[in-house]
Amino acid sequence: MDFSGLSDMDRGRMNAYIEQKQMKDFLRLYANLVDRCFENCVNDFTSKALSSKEDTCLNRCVDKFIKHSERVGLRFGEQNALLQQQQQAQMSGQAPPQ
Amino acid sequence: MSYGGGYPQQPRIQSGVNMSMAEQELEMVTTLFNNIVDSCHTKCIATRYHDNELNKGESVCIDRCVAKYFEVNMKVGQKLTAQANQGQQIV
Numbered sequence: 667m668d669f670s671g672l673s674d675m676d677r678g679r680m681n682a683y684i685e686q687k688q689m690k691d692f693l694r695l696y697a698n699l700v701d702r703c704f705e706n707c708v709n710d711f712t713s714k715a716l717s718s719k720e721d722t723c724l725n726r727c728v729d730k731f732i733k734h735s736e737r738v739g740l741r742f743g744e745q746n747a748l749l750q751q752q753q754q755a756q757m758s759g760q761a762p763p764q
Numbered sequence: 765m766s767y768g769g770g771y772p773q774q775p776r777i778q779s780g781v782n783m784s785m786a787e788q789e790l791e792m793v794t795t796l797f798n799n800i801v802d803s804c805h806t807k808c809i810a811t812r813y814h815d816n817e818l819n820k821g822e823s824v825c826i827d828r829c830v831a832k833y834f835e836v837n838m839k840v841g842q843k844l845t846a847q848a849n850q851g852q853q854i855v
Binding site: 676679680683684687691694695698702706707722723725726727729730731733734735737738739741742745746749 | 783786787790791793794796797798800801802804805808809811813814815816817818822823826827830831834838
């Protein structure tokens with residue numbers, strides 16, 4: 667985000683908001699990932715400790731999710747840029763500059 | 765939005781513009797991103813976890829999944845806008 671156009675006060679407010687939002691997002695991601703990996707990896711309750719198989723599965727599950735998330739981030743950026751280009755082209759088509 | 769290189773969008777926010785608009789925009793983008801991560805993970809990633817790498821099939825699936833999600837997002841948005849413009853109530 668480019669906040670150079672903001673006043674100092676607004677920039678402070680925006681940064682505080684983003685920080686809060688990132689924390690919230692991280693907690694959400696954490697909880698979701700625990701749930702997802704637990705669902706996918708832990709199905710045997712003959713012992714109360716995680717088996718080495720479950721442990722391996724969990725490690726892979728988390729690693730893979732992070733890689734997945736990174737890849738989505740990359741493609742998301744590309745798609746978003748494309749969308750903005752299209753919107754800009756549309757806007758300049760509707761109201762051509764004098 | 766802790767992964768994927770931070771916020772993908774780079775709009776220039778101006779002072780004087782309603783700050784809650786900027787916050788709303790940010791909220792929209794992050795919600796979209798989070799939903800795509802969830803949805804495409806469910807649809808593309810095999811749950812057997814043979815290894816910790818994305819295989820080729822999964823990678824291609826993710827790429828297509830993200831593109832399609834954007835398309836669906838746009839389509840639904842257009843339809844809702846059309847409905848709203850017709851003055852019909854969205855229930």
